[in-house]
Structures are given as structure tokens and as C-alpha cells.
Amino acid sequence: MTAGKRLRRRDLLPEQDTREVSLHYVIAVLFFLAALSALIALASNRAASGWSREIRAEVTVQVRPTGLESGSVAAARAAEVLAGVPGVKEAAAIEPERAKALIKPWLGDAVLEDLPLPNLVEVRLDEAKPAKATALSEALSEKEIDATIDDHSTWLQDIETSALIIRLISLGIFLLIASAAAAVVGFATRAGLMARANIVEVLSLCGATDTFIAGRFQFRFARMAAISGLLGGVAAGLVMVVIKLTGSSQSLLLALPFSWLDLLVLLPCPLLAALIAAGTARIVTLKMLGKS
Incomplete structure (x- = not known):
């Protein structure tokens, strides 16, 4: 028990590792893209809903x-x-x-x-x-007015279909980016274990369990991913703020009507990044230690 506490005080992994700077950057970029796709999906859905309301009315x-x-x-x-x-x-x-x-x-x-x-x-x-098209047609027929009524149902169906496609594409992009982040963390975990194979072997001989060793890697990569996720989310938020405040392109603002409340969707970015990294690091570490 004393050895375990001593190991926890003096971590298996160093506080800073210059070899992981590029990993920080890659994860931050991945979550920047994920957060930006989420913001675009929200704005696109809002635009489609607004157009649908106008067409129905x-x-x-x-x-x-x-x-x-x-x-x-x-x-x-x-x-x-x-x-x-x-x-x-x-x-x-x-x-x-x-x-x-x-x-x-x-x-x-x-x-x-x-x-x-x-x-x-x-x-x-x-x-x-809203009045139905049939009610309008009957009212005109009673007064013997020859007319054709267009309720724009064709346009409405196209808009709703496009909105559904945007949602599915956004979900696909998020899942793709999440899997890419997991793959990057998994590769980094394998590299970290191989680079410290001698330390891991000594710890195992001293009685450290696979769970304890995996916990060190899990905490390390979760903390790193949380910081990267925070940076990526902040960068995506800044892009949204710049677009909303400058209003440089009215057509862009019309197609992507951002709301300040959309920034709330960025709050879970650090936690989500940490969960993906922690889970991946733990699974990879336990799997590699089990084979050794």
C-alpha cells in the first residue's frame, strides 16, 4: 500500500513530454472540427426550420x-x-x-x-x-372564382429532406472525428508503453497491477485531451463569434443564423475529449499488458 502511494506521488509519466506536443495539436484540431460541425448543424437546422415556418404560413x-x-x-x-x-x-x-x-x-x-x-x-x-388548402379552394369555388392554389408543399418537402440530410451528415462527421481521436490516443498510448517498457516491467515485478499502470496512462491522456478539447472548442467558438459580429457576408448569415446560445454546445468538449481519451488509453493499456 505504501509503495502504491509512493508511486502515485511520483508519477510513472513525466508532467511534460515534448514528444506529445504534436498530439496536443492533432486532438485540438479534431475537436475544433467537431465543434465547428456541431455549430454549423445547429445553425443550418435553425435556418431550415425558419424557412419551413415561412413556407407553411x-x-x-x-x-x-x-x-x-x-x-x-x-x-x-x-x-x-x-x-x-x-x-x-x-x-x-x-x-x-x-x-x-x-x-x-x-x-x-x-x-x-x-x-x-x-x-x-x-x-x-x-x-x-392555419387554413387548409381545401378550405381555400372551397371558398373560391362557392364564389365561382377559377383559381389554382399553391401551398408550396414541394418546396417544404425539399427543405425538410435537406435538413434531415444535414443532421445525418453532422452526426457522421462527429462519429468520424471521435473515432479518429480515439485512434490517435490509442497510437500514442502504445508508443508510451513501448517507450517505458522497462519501467512497466519493474513496476510489475514490484507488485503493481495492470489496473494501476493503466490508470496512470488513463489519467495522463484524459488530462491532455481535456486541455486539447478546450482549446478546440474555444477556437470554434471564436470563429462563430467573428462570423456573427462582423456580418461580412449577409448571405452567409442568412444560411447560417448563429445564436449566442449555440456556444453552450461547446461546453462538453473538454469532458467529451477526456472521456474518449481515458477510455481508449485504458483499453489499449490493459490489452497490451495482458499480452506481455
């Missing part, structure tokens, strides 16, 4: 005039009918000039001159209890 209605009725009159009449449907927050006919402005980036001025513009009605739905 909007419906576009194309009105076709009948008889001698003009397109603008038919659209105004359809907007008035739709505004009275329960679950509709607002309905308004889109002015021809605004319709031209929406189409212009795609077709240009030359084509617009000869192009018949559609008569559109923009409908905003109540987010709490």
Missing part, C-alpha cells in the same frame, strides 16, 4: 378571370373572399409592378414586355390554426 393563389372580368378585378375579388376564411391572417392581390419585379431577375426586361403576367394573390395564414 404562406399560400399563393393564381386567379384566372372569367367572362369580361379583368385579371386585376378577379384577383382583388379572390383576395376579399380568402381574407374571410377562418385561419387566414391576410390576403392581398399582388400588383402587376410587383409581379414584374419578382419575375425580372429570372427573365429580364425584354421578355417581360411580351409576357402575360399571372394574376396572383398572396395569402398569409394564421400560424396557430
